Amino acid sequence: MSAKTKDRLATAGLYVIVGIIITVLAGLLGFVFVKGIPQLSWQFITTPPQIFKEGGGVGPQLFNSFYLLVLTLMIAVPIAIGAGIYLAEYARDHWIIRCIRVLIEVLSSLPSIVVGLFGFLFFVLYMGWGFSILSGAFALSLFNLPLLVRVVEQSICNIPKSQREAGWALGFSKWETITTIILPAALPGIVTGVILASGRVFGEAAALIYTAGMSTPIIDFTNWNPLSPTSPLNPFRPAETLAVHIWKINGEGIMPDAAAISDGAAALLIISILFFNFTSRFIGNWMFKKMGAN
Amino acid sequence: MQSVALQPVKMKTNRIKVVDSPDFPRSSVLQTTDLSVYYGEHCAVNEVSLSFPKQSVTALIGPSGCGKSTFLRSINRMNDDIDSCRTEGKIYYEGVDLHSLNVNVHEIRKQIGMVFQRPVPFAKSIFKNVAAGPMRYGVKDKRELLGIVEENLKKAALWEEVKDQLHTSALRLSGGQQQRLCIARALAMQPSVLLLDEPASALDPVSTAKIEELISQLKKDYTIVIVTHNMQQAARVSDEVAYFYMGRVIEHGPTEQIFNHPHHEQTAHYINGRIG
Amino acid sequence: MMAKTIKEIEHTLYRKNSKMRTERFGKSLTFLAVVLTAAITAAILFLVFSKGLSTFIMNDGSVKDFFTGTTWNPAEVNSLGKPIIGALPFIVGSLAITGISALIAGPLAIGAAIFMSEIAPNAGKRIMQPVIELLVGIPSVVYGFIGLSVVVPFLRDLFPGSGFGIAAGTIVLSVMILPTVTSLALDAIQSVPRSLREASLALGSTRWQMICKVVLKTAKPGLLMAIIFGMARAFGEALAVQMVIGNASVIPHSLFEPASTITSILTMGMGYTVMGQVENNALWSLALILLLMSLFFTIIVRMIGKGKSA
Numbered sequence A: 001m002s003a004k005t006k007d008r009l010a011t012a013g014l015y016v017i018v019g020i021i022i023t024v025l026a027g028l029l030g031f032v033f034v035k036g037i038p039q040l041s042w043q044f045i046t047t048p049p050q051i052f053k054e055g056g057g058v059g060p061q062l063f064n065s066f067y068l069l070v071l072t073l074m075i076a077v078p079i080a081i082g083a084g085i086y087l088a089e090y091a092r093d094h095w096i097i098r099c100i101r102v103l104i105e106v107l108s109s110l111p112s113i114v115v116g117l118f119g120f121l122f123f124v125l126y127m128g129w130g131f132s133i134l135s136g137a138f139a140l141s142l143f144n145l146p147l148l149v150r151v152v153e154q155s156i157c158n159i160p161k162s163q164r165e166a167g168w169a170l171g172f173s174k175w176e177t178i179t180t181i182i183l184p185a186a187l188p189g190i191v192t193g194v195i196l197a198s199g200r201v202f203g204e205a206a207a208l209i210y211t212a213g214m215s216t217p218i219i220d221f222t223n224w225n226p227l228s229p230t231s232p233l234n235p236f237r238p239a240e241t242l243a244v245h246i247w248k249i250n251g252e253g254i255m256p257d258a259a260a261i262s263d264g265a266a267a268l269l270i271i272s273i274l275f276f277n278f279t280s281r282f283i284g285n286w287m288f289k290k291m292g293a294n
Numbered sequence B: 001m002q003s004v005a006l007q008p009v010k011m012k013t014n015r016i017k018v019v020d021s022p023d024f025p026r027s028s029v030l031q032t033t034d035l036s037v038y039y040g041e042h043c044a045v046n047e048v049s050l051s052f053p054k055q056s057v058t059a060l061i062g063p064s065g066c067g068k069s070t071f072l073r074s075i076n077r078m079n080d081d082i083d084s085c086r087t088e089g090k091i092y093y094e095g096v097d098l099h100s101l102n103v104n105v106h107e108i109r110k111q112i113g114m115v116f117q118r119p120v121p122f123a124k125s126i127f128k129n130v131a132a133g134p135m136r137y138g139v140k141d142k143r144e145l146l147g148i149v150e151e152n153l154k155k156a157a158l159w160e161e162v163k164d165q166l167h168t169s170a171l172r173l174s175g176g177q178q179q180r181l182c183i184a185r186a187l188a189m190q191p192s193v194l195l196l197d198e199p200a201s202a203l204d205p206v207s208t209a210k211i212e213e214l215i216s217q218l219k220k221d222y223t224i225v226i227v228t229h230n231m232q233q234a235a236r237v238s239d240e241v242a243y244f245y246m247g248r249v250i251e252h253g254p255t256e257q258i259f260n261h262p263h264h265e266q267t268a269h270y271i272n273g274r275i276g
Numbered sequence C: 001m002m003a004k005t006i007k008e009i010e011h012t013l014y015r016k017n018s019k020m021r022t023e024r025f026g027k028s029l030t031f032l033a034v035v036l037t038a039a040i041t042a043a044i045l046f047l048v049f050s051k052g053l054s055t056f057i058m059n060d061g062s063v064k065d066f067f068t069g070t071t072w073n074p075a076e077v078n079s080l081g082k083p084i085i086g087a088l089p090f091i092v093g094s095l096a097i098t099g100i101s102a103l104i105a106g107p108l109a110i111g112a113a114i115f116m117s118e119i120a121p122n123a124g125k126r127i128m129q130p131v132i133e134l135l136v137g138i139p140s141v142v143y144g145f146i147g148l149s150v151v152v153p154f155l156r157d158l159f160p161g162s163g164f165g166i167a168a169g170t171i172v173l174s175v176m177i178l179p180t181v182t183s184l185a186l187d188a189i190q191s192v193p194r195s196l197r198e199a200s201l202a203l204g205s206t207r208w209q210m211i212c213k214v215v216l217k218t219a220k221p222g223l224l225m226a227i228i229f230g231m232a233r234a235f236g237e238a239l240a241v242q243m244v245i246g247n248a249s250v251i252p253h254s255l256f257e258p259a260s261t262i263t264s265i266l267t268m269g270m271g272y273t274v275m276g277q278v279e280n281n282a283l284w285s286l287a288l289i290l291l292l293m294s295l296f297f298t299i300i301v302r303m304i305g306k307g308k309s310a
């Protein structure tokens, strides 16, 4: 076989491969949307699930997913910004720092179920928080910290050295330079990264089944006192998220329309992820523009 | 210029008795004695002794890599932040040894402003760029800040061009405007010395002319040290010239003398090579 | 001496301000955040190790049984009085699923990456790359759910059995890791310098020869890293696998019979055991295996990365 023929054959082969991949991936998205979107209705996304009969919704689950996301970001983002700043601005090449970097990398590679089990042991049992939003939020924070730290460190490192020197030359201390000049300049990158990580938090289930739990108590959406047990904001109540709900009803759902509910919930989940994806691009671009960088 | 240099310096703290620099000429606000700067083993500045008269412009000239930037950066101790960098010799500012233990390095940089070769505006509005320094030093009142911003933008000859867009991003300005903004930002700290490291080398001729004009204006209030590769520029704006070569000062004197009757052949070669 | 003291009091350069204090404060605060992140990892490692090893230390489990036994029934003891903790079926299940998924997804991903970078760079960059990056973010339960509603019935119709099993798990995981591996492989291929390609083409190679001899060869460490990343993800995936594998704790005789993986047994079991008892500790031993494997993958990736930069 001549080199020319081989070249043509190989090219054809690559087209086939790409064809297969596109079919599979398009089929996957198509499946979720075609089956799921007809299920979506205002009623579906606001009412609680039914256990024995049809017509239940995923209202509390959707709320739980967002609430958990907010709490997780509130815990993880400040720590990640601190750690990212230190690693980008202060850390020298020292064996302690190298060890720390290795540990952070190890954390980022741990399977989410392992982090979930740690959360179960530490937050649920040892701290005594039980299956609760708080336990879930902490577990997810641990799980996403390495990613967020990397995002922050990278965004800060992308700011040129000259900006720092300009700050120092005004008599700013390193810390003032970081907080008033570098961090604001790095913000678009950080925000983009955080929103992308939000998608990951939103879809995570394995780390949650043993921390935030697999049930949602009856909650009263008119009661916004975080200390009340029926309040949606109470951080000490168990909270099944959308992703966990999909998993649960596919394993043990006994409502007759379990399949339809999962279809709808899966579509909702993917739409949310798409939403995070586009917002991150949009907000990132908007912020860059606002700062006048081209 | 001569008359200025001969006047006794009105120092902010004129009761200082200068004990550790006996040969400190009273007319100079800034002086180095045997200043050497090393990057690791490499000696970038070699036993340089220069003094800078108050309210004058001194141009540092010399081929690339001869240590002009390094010299300039060691004056406001920017080189402290480079790990491999080591400094020997002394720098006196208003009679104070800048390397003595209790000197506050942030205070040094506040009083000795610096402008870099490439304009480095912060990714903030024009207003915030100029106000950043004063805000850090406790000016909170919005009206007062606006006054400071206006005053310094005027000093930097930028006010007329930007007064209607103070709150747009500084990154939208042209290169020349950005550089004048950086000068305004440095002036807002109320320094008494300005260090300019090739401030116009990245700019177009029109902007360059504006910056030169500005320097001549600022001379009335500030002591200016400017690094430049442009001999015409050095001749136009400076009162004194120091010619650097391989980390040493070969020749230092009034601009007119250096350009017309240099003592050293090498200086003449460099200047002529540059001009001709 | 006296003059000097006066001077220090008088000149503004000696003025103290709060900068030094805030500087120290900021540096310590951010350092604390770094230490916290590292300490969390250390705590997780410590806890999983101590819990996982206690099966063998406190409950007298046999390490040999754990890795070679085929019966998992930690509540009971065998004739030697040791708990029955044969984890081989799960370990085999996990390894099989991970290995086969990598075999399927690896070539497909590399093929797609070559296509996107060498054959149709325009369409690749503008259409495929964003879509692939988007697919990276799809939650694993969605993959599991689609596996359950499409792949399992499909396999049930084609092959004898229930459709649950290693085959179903492999298909789901291959599709799940495909976007990640493709995206990383694309990075690796695109980092091959243009000049190398041009030199090869200038010597008269066909495009395919150039791809084989230059691009794939130069990008090899990066491609390997991409596949290992995918394997690490597959090995650690819990729910998507658990939904389609059938969860039978035996070594299956074919790819189409129900089986188990380490993660699936962890997901199923942890809720039904009581902390501190041998059943529970045995599960933590499985978690320890999971953790060791993920460390192993990380080390390999690091080693390849080191070799690449050297």
Ligand SMILES: Nc1ncnc2c1ncn2[C@@H]1O[C@H](COP(=O)(O)OP(=O)(O)O)[C@@H](O)[C@H]1O
Residues within 6 Å of the ligand: B039, B044, B063, B064, B065, B066, B067, B068, B069, B070, B071, B082, B084
């Ligand atoms: N950060 C640095 N680290 C090591 N060497 C440096 C550094 N900055 C400058 N140098 C070296 O010091 C010498 C003087 O550089 P510089 O002061 O920038 O020269 P100039 O401004 O006159 O062109 C050069 O040889 C340069 O390579």
Ligand SMILES: [Mg+2]
Residues within 6 Å of the ligand: B068, B069, B070, B197
């Ligand atoms: Mg220079």
